[in-house]
Amino acid sequence: MATKKATALRNKMTKSGILTEIATNTGLSRAQVGSVVDELETLIERHIKKRAVGEFTLPGLMKIKSVKRPPTKKRMGRNPRTGEEIEIAAKPASVRVQLKPLKRLKEMVG
Numbered sequence: 001m002a003t004k005k006a007t008a009l010r011n012k013m014t015k016s017g018i019l020t021e022i023a024t025n026t027g028l029s030r031a032q033v034g035s036v037v038d039e040l041e042t043l044i045e046r047h048i049k050k051r052a053v054g055e056f057t058l059p060g061l062m063k064i065k066s067v068k069r070p071p072t073k074k075r076m077g078r079n080p081r082t083g084e085e086i087e088i089a090a091k092p093a094s095v096r097v098q099l100k101p102l103k104r105l106k107e108m109v110g
Contacts, residue, residue, distance in 0.1 A: 006108075048097065060104040067098045 013021065019037065023030040047056035048066040056064045074090040 050095075057102075060102055062102055062105055065095050065098045065099040065100070069094045069096055 017031050019030050022028070023033045026033070028036075044056045044064060045102045047053055048064060052066075058064075071093040072091045075087055075088050077088045078084065079086050
């Protein structure tokens, strides 16, 4: 896949700006680009939601995973500023989203 020389942007783009930019550069309509982005969002959700495969890869760019975190018990700790002993509350089990950059994304910043 040939890539063209990317110019650096000075300001963050909004969703609307992103859709317009992609539409301009691909020759697709803005509505078509919007529907592709919406479908990609749905596809990612179907991969990482509960009882699904738990992982979605956008080849070369990133891997998105749902990671189960176990519950923690109530414990004693110390306030790092004062050294005073404090009680750290228990936390229930949870699910987090983890994004891992892949080769091409890492190369973009370097």
